[in-house]
Amino acid sequence: MPARRSICLYTPSTDPSGMGGHMVDLVAEFAPVAEVTLMMRPTPGGRRLLDRARLLGARTVELPSPRDPAFADVVTGSLAEHPADVFHCHVGTGCEDWDGVRLARRAGCPAVVQTLHLPWRVHSRRKREALHHAIEEVDRLIAVSAGLRRSYERAGVPPDRFTTVPNGVAPRTEWLDRGAARAALGLDPCRPVVLTVGRLTHMKGPWHLVDAVPGLLSRFPGLAVVFLGDGPLREALARQAADLGVERAVVLAGHRPDARALLDAADVFVLPSRHEGMPLAALEAMEAGLPVVGTRVTGTEEVVADGVTGALVRYGDPAALCAALARLLGDPSLGRRQGAAGRARYLARSTRERMARETAAVYESVLASAAVRR
Known part of the structure; x- marks a missing residue:
């Protein structure tokens, strides 16, 4: 990254599992060169990920349920206290972000990015409309595979909204024979x-x-x-x-x-x-x-x-x-x-370093476009 950015990684998921592991891998790569915040719900799985992120040097924010009236205040309060250059939302499918993107936009985050971790397999018109509403204020969508990206394009998401950044994982740190x-x-x-x-x-x-x-x-x-x-x-x-x-x-x-x-x-x-x-x-x-x-x-x-x-x-x-x-x-x-x-x-x-490098390039592209608009 060319400057010491402030990055907020966010998911409202109750069971982030692999998606949460992906987010913590980004924390591991970005924390040495950026100010990183991880927002996540402290469910049993989420707690393990929050603890790992904290050890890696990230600031962590424990989110209440999105149905809790305090949810919006926690997100916007954190962003007011620690403004983010990049707000990076992670969801399974695009209609699950519980207005985190809109909260970030209202808080003035110049770059709002969303990674989709699961293909679009829903045939309901109402759900498809919810997807398009949810991504209206996203600057760039990231697909973790080409097939996943195609599934959203079939649901009507314009191809130019997407960048494909395939998943990567870190090398093992523990071996057993x-x-x-x-x-x-x-x-x-x-x-x-x-x-x-x-x-x-x-x-x-x-x-x-x-x-x-x-x-x-x-x-x-x-x-x-x-x-x-x-x-x-x-x-x-x-x-x-x-x-x-x-x-x-x-x-x-x-x-x-x-x-x-x-x-x-x-x-x-x-x-x-x-x-x-x-x-x-x-x-x-x-x-x-x-x-x-x-x-x-x-x-x-x-x-x-x-x-x-x-x-x-x-x-x-x-x-x-x-x-x-x-x-x-x-x-x-x-x-x-x-x-x-x-x-x-x-x-x-499929290394973690490659994934993080390509993700950072998406951030810089969106920030450059935001600067031109300003």
């Missing part, structure tokens, strides 16, 4: 292991992976399929595994703050999602040198090079998922080659 990672999960060191990371929600399609387990067990009797993450589908997945008679192979390990270190336990990483923006979990698996099997959906299809860094299969097809995983489990040398190719692809395209 294969034996230690498996021991941490209570797994035998000799078992073949398939691992996935993410919230146990409908968006992630975890039941399709459970449906693939019987076929995998017929070829790999000692298999463990590990789910790192928690969510509303946990009990349903446990019942599904029991009904299929594969509960001994399905490990629901819950939320783990050491999830990235535990990637060392896996032979193959899998992401059976229904849709993504651009999946950070897949990027992290590639950084760790794992082959990735994913679904051919928005975001994931831009991360995984089919047949090079892993495999892409049709969403909702457990048989195809089973076949792709079996091929990699049955050919460890193929898995190592594709894992190495994935790591090389990560280094070339």
